[in-house]
Amino acid sequence: MPRNGSLSIRRRLSNNAILAARAVHKSRMVRRLFGGTHARRFPLVDRLYWLTYRFGSTPSAEAVTADFRDLQISGPAWDQTIVPAVVAGYYEEFELDLFSRIAAISHGIVDMGANIGIYSCVAAAIAPAGAQVLAFEPVPENLRFLHRNAAANGLSTRIHVEAVAVGDRVGELLLHLSDRQSGTHSAAAVGEPSSRGSITVPMVSLDEYLERRHDAPAPDLMKIDVEGYDGHALRGVRATLARHRPAVFVEFQPAQLAGCGFSTGEFLDLLTAHGPRLFLIDHLHRRLIPCDAESLSALMDADPSRRLYCTDLLAVTRPEHLAALSTWLPENAEQRDRR
Numbered sequence: 605m606p607r608n609g610s611l612s613i614r615r616r617l618s619n620n621a622i623l624a625a626r627a628v629h630k631s632r633m634v635r636r637l638f639g640g641t642h643a644r645r646f647p648l649v650d651r652l653y654w655l656t657y658r659f660g661s662t663p664s665a666e667a668v669t670a671d672f673r674d675l676q677i678s679g680p681a682w683d684q685t686i687v688p689a690v691v692a693g694y695y696e697e698f699e700l701d702l703f704s705r706i707a708a709i710s711h712g713i714v715d716m717g718a719n720i721g722i723y724s725c726v727a728a729a730i731a732p733a734g735a736q737v738l739a740f741e742p743v744p745e746n747l748r749f750l751h752r753n754a755a756a757n758g759l760s761t762r763i764h765v766e767a768v769a770v771g772d773r774v775g776e777l778l779l780h781l782s783d784r785q786s787g788t789h790s791a792a793a794v795g796e797p798s799s800r801g802s803i804t805v806p807m808v809s810l811d812e813y814l815e816r817r818h819d820a821p822a823p824d825l826m827k828i829d830v831e832g833y834d835g836h837a838l839r840g841v842r843a844t845l846a847r848h849r850p851a852v853f854v855e856f857q858p859a860q861l862a863g864c865g866f867s868t869g870e871f872l873d874l875l876t877a878h879g880p881r882l883f884l885i886d887h888l889h890r891r892l893i894p895c896d897a898e899s900l901s902a903l904m905d906a907d908p909s910r911r912l913y914c915t916d917l918l919a920v921t922r923p924e925h926l927a928a929l930s931t932w933l934p935e936n937a938e939q940r941d942r943r
Contacts, residue, residue: 614660615660616660618656618659618661619660619691622653622692623692630913653684653688657691660691661691667679667680667749668680670690670693672690672695672722673700675725675753675757677721680720680749680786683784683786684784685785685787686719686720686722686787687786695722697887698886698887699853699885699916700722702853702885703726705929706825706851706928707825708730708732709732710735710824710825711732711734711735711736712738712823712848713731713735713825713826714810714827715727715737715740715826715827716740716810717827717828717830717831718739718741718765719746719786720746721750721751721763722753723827724754724763725753725757725763727825728754728757728762728763735821736762736764736820737762737763737764739763739766740769741767742768742777742779742805742806743786743805746786747767750765764820766813768806768808769807769808769830769833770808770809770828770837771807771808771809771837771839772836773807774812777806777833778803779802780792780801780802781801783800790833790860790864791831792864793863808840809840810840810841811840811842811844814844822847822848823850824850824925825851825853826850826851828855832860832861832862832863833864833866834860834866835867835870835871835874838874838875842877845878846878849922851922852875852920853885853916854875855917856871856915856916856917872897875919876897876919879921880919880920881919882897882918882919884903884916885914885916885917887913887915888914892934
Protein backbone atom coordinates (compact mmCIF):
# COMPACT_ATOMS: atom_id res chain seq x y z
CA MET A 605 0.00 0.00 0.00
CA PRO A 606 1.38 3.48 -0.82
CA ARG A 607 2.81 5.38 2.11
CA ASN A 608 0.18 8.15 1.81
CA GLY A 609 -2.59 5.55 1.97
CA SER A 610 -1.10 4.03 5.11
CA LEU A 611 -0.83 7.47 6.71
CA SER A 612 -4.45 8.24 5.81
CA ILE A 613 -5.64 5.03 7.51
CA ARG A 614 -3.52 5.74 10.59
CA ARG A 615 -4.87 9.28 10.76
CA ARG A 616 -8.48 8.07 10.61
CA LEU A 617 -7.83 5.51 13.36
CA SER A 618 -6.05 8.12 15.47
CA ASN A 619 -8.81 10.69 15.00
CA ASN A 620 -11.54 8.18 15.83
CA ALA A 621 -9.73 7.18 19.02
CA ILE A 622 -9.26 10.82 20.06
CA LEU A 623 -12.91 11.66 19.32
CA ALA A 624 -14.10 8.63 21.29
CA ALA A 625 -11.92 9.57 24.26
CA ARG A 626 -13.19 13.15 24.05
CA ALA A 627 -16.82 11.97 24.08
CA VAL A 628 -16.14 9.86 27.19
CA HIS A 629 -14.46 12.77 28.94
CA LYS A 630 -17.44 15.02 28.18
CA SER A 631 -19.91 12.50 29.64
CA ARG A 632 -21.74 13.47 32.83
CA MET A 633 -20.28 10.57 34.81
CA VAL A 634 -16.67 11.42 33.96
CA ARG A 635 -17.25 15.14 34.52
CA ARG A 636 -18.56 14.36 38.00
CA LEU A 637 -15.67 11.99 38.66
CA PHE A 638 -13.00 14.52 37.72
CA GLY A 639 -14.86 17.57 39.07
CA GLY A 640 -13.94 19.90 36.23
CA THR A 641 -10.33 18.76 35.97
CA HIS A 642 -9.05 17.74 32.55
CA ALA A 643 -7.97 14.10 32.43
CA ARG A 644 -4.86 15.09 30.47
CA ARG A 645 -3.41 16.53 33.66
CA PHE A 646 -2.63 12.93 34.55
CA PRO A 647 0.77 12.05 32.97
CA LEU A 648 -0.27 8.58 31.78
CA VAL A 649 -3.45 9.88 30.10
CA ASP A 650 -1.54 12.74 28.50
CA ARG A 651 1.12 10.36 27.19
CA LEU A 652 -1.47 7.99 25.70
CA TYR A 653 -3.26 10.92 24.01
CA TRP A 654 0.01 12.18 22.52
CA LEU A 655 1.05 8.73 21.27
CA THR A 656 -2.40 8.24 19.70
CA TYR A 657 -2.16 11.58 17.92
CA ARG A 658 1.40 10.95 16.71
CA PHE A 659 0.35 7.54 15.38
CA GLY A 660 -1.81 9.40 12.87
CA SER A 661 0.83 11.99 11.97
CA THR A 662 4.12 11.96 10.10
CA PRO A 663 6.65 11.39 12.92
CA SER A 664 9.50 13.36 11.34
CA ALA A 665 7.41 16.31 10.13
CA GLU A 666 7.94 19.79 11.52
CA ALA A 667 4.42 20.78 10.51
CA VAL A 668 1.06 19.06 10.28
CA THR A 669 -1.58 20.17 7.74
CA ALA A 670 -5.27 19.32 7.91
CA ASP A 671 -8.57 20.18 6.22
CA PHE A 672 -10.50 22.27 8.72
CA ARG A 673 -13.76 24.14 8.08
CA ASP A 674 -13.13 24.21 4.31
CA LEU A 675 -9.62 25.58 4.91
CA GLN A 676 -6.11 24.15 4.82
CA ILE A 677 -4.59 24.77 8.26
CA SER A 678 -0.99 23.97 9.19
CA GLY A 679 0.55 24.05 12.64
CA PRO A 680 3.71 22.94 14.45
CA ALA A 681 3.95 19.18 14.87
CA TRP A 682 5.13 19.54 18.48
CA ASP A 683 1.86 21.25 19.55
CA GLN A 684 -0.05 18.85 21.81
CA THR A 685 -3.47 20.51 21.94
CA ILE A 686 -4.42 22.92 19.14
CA VAL A 687 -3.03 20.97 16.19
CA PRO A 688 -4.49 17.57 17.25
CA ALA A 689 -7.89 19.27 17.70
CA VAL A 690 -7.62 20.85 14.24
CA VAL A 691 -6.66 17.51 12.69
CA ALA A 692 -9.62 15.80 14.40
CA GLY A 693 -11.91 18.66 13.33
CA TYR A 694 -13.25 19.76 16.72
CA TYR A 695 -11.05 22.73 17.60
CA GLU A 696 -13.25 25.32 19.40
CA GLU A 697 -16.12 24.26 17.14
CA PHE A 698 -18.96 26.03 18.99
CA GLU A 699 -17.09 29.29 19.49
CA LEU A 700 -16.07 29.27 15.83
CA ASP A 701 -19.72 28.74 14.84
CA LEU A 702 -20.69 31.82 16.86
CA PHE A 703 -17.70 33.81 15.62
CA SER A 704 -18.45 32.92 11.99
CA ARG A 705 -22.04 34.19 12.22
CA ILE A 706 -20.83 37.66 13.22
CA ALA A 707 -17.78 37.59 10.92
CA ALA A 708 -20.15 37.03 7.98
CA ILE A 709 -21.59 40.55 8.48
CA SER A 710 -18.40 42.31 9.65
CA HIS A 711 -16.12 44.58 7.64
CA GLY A 712 -13.50 45.16 10.33
CA ILE A 713 -12.29 42.18 12.35
CA VAL A 714 -9.52 42.24 14.95
CA ASP A 715 -7.81 39.05 16.09
CA MET A 716 -5.63 39.68 19.17
CA GLY A 717 -3.48 36.66 19.87
CA ALA A 718 -3.95 35.27 16.36
CA ASN A 719 -1.67 32.28 16.98
CA ILE A 720 -1.39 30.25 13.74
CA GLY A 721 -4.31 32.12 12.17
CA ILE A 722 -7.32 29.85 12.60
CA TYR A 723 -9.79 32.58 13.57
CA SER A 724 -8.24 35.07 11.15
CA CYS A 725 -8.58 32.65 8.23
CA VAL A 726 -12.12 31.63 9.17
CA ALA A 727 -13.13 35.30 9.37
CA ALA A 728 -11.37 36.34 6.16
CA ALA A 729 -12.93 33.45 4.24
CA ILE A 730 -16.50 34.29 5.27
CA ALA A 731 -16.53 38.08 5.69
CA PRO A 732 -18.13 40.36 3.05
CA ALA A 733 -16.18 41.65 0.06
CA GLY A 734 -13.78 44.41 1.06
CA ALA A 735 -13.58 43.27 4.70
CA GLN A 736 -10.22 43.38 6.45
CA VAL A 737 -8.84 41.25 9.27
CA LEU A 738 -6.19 42.71 11.58
CA ALA A 739 -4.21 39.85 13.10
CA PHE A 740 -1.87 40.59 16.01
CA GLU A 741 0.63 37.85 16.90
CA PRO A 742 4.08 38.40 18.45
CA VAL A 743 5.64 34.89 18.50
CA PRO A 744 7.88 34.28 15.44
CA GLU A 745 7.01 30.61 14.93
CA ASN A 746 3.28 31.32 15.14
CA LEU A 747 3.72 34.20 12.71
CA ARG A 748 5.29 31.88 10.14
CA PHE A 749 2.29 29.57 10.31
CA LEU A 750 -0.13 32.52 10.28
CA HIS A 751 1.38 33.80 7.01
CA ARG A 752 1.54 30.26 5.63
CA ASN A 753 -2.14 29.57 6.38
CA ALA A 754 -3.27 32.91 4.96
CA ALA A 755 -1.34 32.24 1.75
CA ALA A 756 -2.45 28.59 1.46
CA ASN A 757 -6.08 29.69 1.52
CA GLY A 758 -5.70 32.70 -0.79
CA LEU A 759 -6.41 35.14 2.04
CA SER A 760 -3.18 37.12 2.32
CA THR A 761 -4.75 40.28 0.89
CA ARG A 762 -7.61 40.14 3.40
CA ILE A 763 -5.48 39.51 6.50
CA HIS A 764 -3.13 42.27 7.65
CA VAL A 765 -0.62 40.80 10.09
CA GLU A 766 1.10 42.82 12.82
CA ALA A 767 4.03 41.10 14.56
CA VAL A 768 3.32 42.63 17.96
CA ALA A 769 1.60 41.84 21.24
CA VAL A 770 -1.46 43.84 22.29
CA GLY A 771 -1.74 45.40 25.74
CA ASP A 772 -2.53 48.69 27.45
CA ARG A 773 0.52 50.66 26.32
CA VAL A 774 3.19 50.98 23.68
CA GLY A 775 6.38 49.23 24.71
CA GLU A 776 7.71 45.71 25.11
CA LEU A 777 6.42 42.53 26.74
CA LEU A 778 8.26 39.50 28.09
CA LEU A 779 6.61 36.28 26.95
CA HIS A 780 7.29 32.87 28.47
CA LEU A 781 7.19 30.24 25.75
CA SER A 782 5.28 27.01 26.22
CA ASP A 783 6.75 23.74 24.98
CA ARG A 784 3.35 22.01 24.99
CA GLN A 785 1.05 24.26 22.99
CA SER A 786 1.58 27.07 20.50
CA GLY A 787 -1.37 28.94 22.00
CA THR A 788 -0.21 29.09 25.63
CA HIS A 789 2.81 31.37 25.38
CA SER A 790 2.08 33.87 28.14
CA ALA A 791 3.22 36.98 29.94
CA ALA A 792 2.60 35.03 33.15
CA ALA A 793 5.40 32.70 34.16
CA VAL A 794 4.55 29.17 33.02
CA GLY A 795 3.61 26.64 35.65
CA GLU A 796 6.35 24.21 34.62
CA PRO A 797 9.86 24.93 33.31
CA SER A 798 9.90 25.21 29.53
CA SER A 799 12.75 24.25 27.24
CA ARG A 800 11.75 27.11 24.95
CA GLY A 801 12.63 29.91 27.37
CA SER A 802 11.25 33.43 26.92
CA ILE A 803 11.38 36.28 24.43
CA THR A 804 10.81 40.03 24.54
CA VAL A 805 8.37 41.28 21.91
CA PRO A 806 7.10 44.72 20.86
CA MET A 807 3.68 45.74 22.13
CA VAL A 808 0.96 48.25 21.19
CA SER A 809 -2.46 49.18 22.52
CA LEU A 810 -5.26 48.82 20.00
CA ASP A 811 -6.55 52.33 20.74
CA GLU A 812 -3.14 53.79 19.93
CA TYR A 813 -2.76 51.60 16.84
CA LEU A 814 -6.13 52.57 15.38
CA GLU A 815 -5.51 56.25 16.14
CA ARG A 816 -2.24 56.07 14.22
CA ARG A 817 -3.46 53.88 11.36
CA HIS A 818 -6.27 55.87 9.78
CA ASP A 819 -6.57 53.29 6.98
CA ALA A 820 -7.46 50.51 9.43
CA PRO A 821 -11.12 49.44 9.33
CA ALA A 822 -13.44 50.31 12.20
CA PRO A 823 -13.80 47.06 14.16
CA ASP A 824 -17.14 45.25 14.13
CA LEU A 825 -15.78 42.10 15.74
CA MET A 826 -12.91 41.36 18.13
CA LYS A 827 -11.41 38.18 19.44
CA ILE A 828 -9.01 38.45 22.41
CA ASP A 829 -7.08 35.37 23.50
CA VAL A 830 -3.73 36.38 24.96
CA GLU A 831 -3.27 33.93 27.83
CA GLY A 832 -3.99 36.08 30.85
CA TYR A 833 -2.97 39.40 29.34
CA ASP A 834 -6.57 39.82 28.14
CA GLY A 835 -7.34 42.40 30.84
CA HIS A 836 -4.45 44.59 29.74
CA ALA A 837 -5.63 44.24 26.13
CA LEU A 838 -9.14 45.33 27.16
CA ARG A 839 -7.72 48.30 29.06
CA GLY A 840 -5.94 49.33 25.86
CA VAL A 841 -9.10 49.18 23.77
CA ARG A 842 -11.50 51.24 25.92
CA ALA A 843 -11.90 54.08 23.42
CA THR A 844 -12.53 51.65 20.57
CA LEU A 845 -15.18 49.77 22.54
CA ALA A 846 -16.94 53.03 23.40
CA ARG A 847 -16.82 54.35 19.83
CA HIS A 848 -17.60 51.26 17.74
CA ARG A 849 -19.35 48.77 20.07
CA PRO A 850 -17.88 45.66 18.42
CA ALA A 851 -18.87 42.15 19.45
CA VAL A 852 -16.08 40.83 21.70
CA PHE A 853 -15.04 37.22 22.16
CA VAL A 854 -12.56 37.00 25.04
CA GLU A 855 -10.98 34.24 27.06
CA PHE A 856 -11.95 34.22 30.74
CA GLN A 857 -9.40 32.52 32.99
CA PRO A 858 -9.26 34.22 36.42
CA ALA A 859 -6.07 32.39 37.44
CA GLN A 860 -4.30 33.54 34.27
CA LEU A 861 -5.53 37.11 34.75
CA ALA A 862 -4.12 37.07 38.27
CA GLY A 863 -0.84 35.67 36.95
CA CYS A 864 -0.58 38.74 34.74
CA GLY A 865 -1.37 41.10 37.64
CA PHE A 866 -4.97 41.81 36.64
CA SER A 867 -8.10 41.52 38.75
CA THR A 868 -11.24 39.74 37.60
CA GLY A 869 -13.30 42.72 38.78
CA GLU A 870 -11.56 45.26 36.56
CA PHE A 871 -11.62 42.80 33.64
CA LEU A 872 -15.41 42.46 33.86
CA ASP A 873 -15.90 46.19 34.44
CA LEU A 874 -14.00 46.95 31.23
CA LEU A 875 -15.91 44.34 29.26
CA THR A 876 -19.34 45.48 30.45
CA ALA A 877 -18.72 49.24 30.59
CA HIS A 878 -20.98 50.03 27.65
CA GLY A 879 -23.94 47.83 28.51
CA PRO A 880 -23.54 44.81 26.26
CA ARG A 881 -25.38 41.57 26.75
CA LEU A 882 -22.81 39.26 28.30
CA PHE A 883 -22.79 35.52 27.73
CA LEU A 884 -20.74 32.65 29.05
CA ILE A 885 -19.96 30.36 26.12
CA ASP A 886 -20.87 26.80 27.09
CA HIS A 887 -18.82 24.62 24.75
CA LEU A 888 -20.11 21.41 26.30
CA HIS A 889 -23.82 22.02 25.67
CA ARG A 890 -23.44 24.40 22.72
CA ARG A 891 -25.35 27.22 24.37
CA LEU A 892 -24.97 30.81 25.50
CA ILE A 893 -25.55 31.38 29.21
CA PRO A 894 -26.61 34.96 30.04
CA CYS A 895 -24.64 36.48 32.89
CA ASP A 896 -23.33 39.72 34.33
CA ALA A 897 -20.34 40.66 36.45
CA GLU A 898 -22.23 39.83 39.64
CA SER A 899 -23.59 36.42 38.62
CA LEU A 900 -20.56 35.05 36.78
CA SER A 901 -18.72 33.67 39.81
CA ALA A 902 -21.87 31.92 41.05
CA LEU A 903 -22.42 30.39 37.61
CA MET A 904 -18.88 29.02 37.53
CA ASP A 905 -19.10 27.66 41.08
CA ALA A 906 -22.48 25.99 40.49
CA ASP A 907 -20.95 23.42 38.13
CA PRO A 908 -17.22 22.57 38.50
CA SER A 909 -17.07 21.34 34.88
CA ARG A 910 -17.69 24.92 33.72
CA ARG A 911 -14.09 25.68 34.69
CA LEU A 912 -13.14 23.36 31.84
CA TYR A 913 -15.90 23.89 29.27
CA CYS A 914 -16.90 27.53 29.90
CA THR A 915 -13.67 29.52 29.60
CA ASP A 916 -14.79 32.20 27.14
CA LEU A 917 -17.12 35.18 27.24
CA LEU A 918 -19.04 36.96 24.51
CA ALA A 919 -20.14 40.60 24.86
CA VAL A 920 -22.67 41.81 22.26
CA THR A 921 -24.20 45.27 21.96
CA ARG A 922 -25.40 45.81 18.40
CA PRO A 923 -28.85 44.52 17.36
CA GLU A 924 -27.49 43.08 14.10
CA HIS A 925 -24.99 40.97 16.03
CA LEU A 926 -27.68 39.66 18.34
CA ALA A 927 -29.79 38.85 15.29
CA ALA A 928 -26.87 36.90 13.80
CA LEU A 929 -26.73 34.82 16.99
CA SER A 930 -30.50 34.32 17.20
CA THR A 931 -30.22 30.52 16.96
CA TRP A 932 -28.39 30.41 20.28
CA LEU A 933 -29.99 33.25 22.22
CA PRO A 934 -31.57 31.75 25.35
CA GLU A 935 -35.05 33.15 24.65
CA ASN A 936 -35.08 31.60 21.17
CA ALA A 937 -33.59 28.31 22.35
CA GLU A 938 -36.35 28.00 24.96
CA GLN A 939 -39.03 28.56 22.31
CA ARG A 940 -37.40 26.01 20.05
CA ASP A 941 -37.21 23.43 22.85
CA ARG A 942 -40.93 23.91 23.67
CA ARG A 943 -41.82 23.20 20.04
